[in-house]
Amino acid sequence: MxxxxxxxxxxxxxxxxxxxxxxxxxxxxxxxxxxxxxxxxxxxxxxxxxxxxxxxxxxxxxxxxxxxxxxxxxxxxxxxxxxADGELPEDDALRAAKLRDLVTECLSKAAEFGFGPAELAAELADRLPSERPAKEER
Incomplete structure (x- = not known):
């Protein structure tokens, strides 16, 4: 069960x-x-x-x-x-809430290991691609 x-x-x-x-x-x-x-x-x-x-x-x-x-x-x-019964459509507010939840969890875990918000932000910035790939034209 x-x-x-x-x-x-x-x-x-x-x-x-x-x-x-x-x-x-x-x-x-x-x-x-x-x-x-x-x-x-x-x-x-x-x-x-x-x-x-x-x-x-x-x-x-x-x-x-x-x-x-x-x-x-x-x-x-x-x-x-x-x-209510039924599927919940995922809207922008829900996506934003999920992201806030993820960031909060990430900040909490980083703090457990002794990292501050600035260190976490720097690490995230280092991992972000410098340029987004252009969308393929069809």
């Missing part, structure tokens, strides 16, 4: 410039795409998530409304908010 991975903890970055509601949306989408929040999984109530995160409940409500508009979740009045 295969089990779903556990959802990554939701940590908010108030210094990122990304609105809190958007960080919540990205977190849910990232965990749905990764299988940690399977179809039918119930999300925390708006009030409970707001308390857990220390944010205004209107912020969480806005995130849930956005997720519902995108078709990621559906809300049953009096029952809760659930992950």
């Amino acid at each position: 295969r089990t779903s991975p556990s959802p990554r903890p939701l940590t908010l970055d108030t210094a990122s410039g990304l609105p809190i509601y958007r960080q919540i949306v990205d977190w849910v989408k990232l965990n749905v795409a990764g299988g940690a929040l399977p179809p039918g999984a119930q999300l925390s109530t708006v009030r409970q998530l707001a308390v857990d995160l220390g944010v205004n409940s209107n912020t969480v409500a806005r995130a849930y409304l956005e997720l519902e508009r995108m078709g990621v979740v559906h809300t049953l009045r009096g029952k809760g908010t659930f992950i």
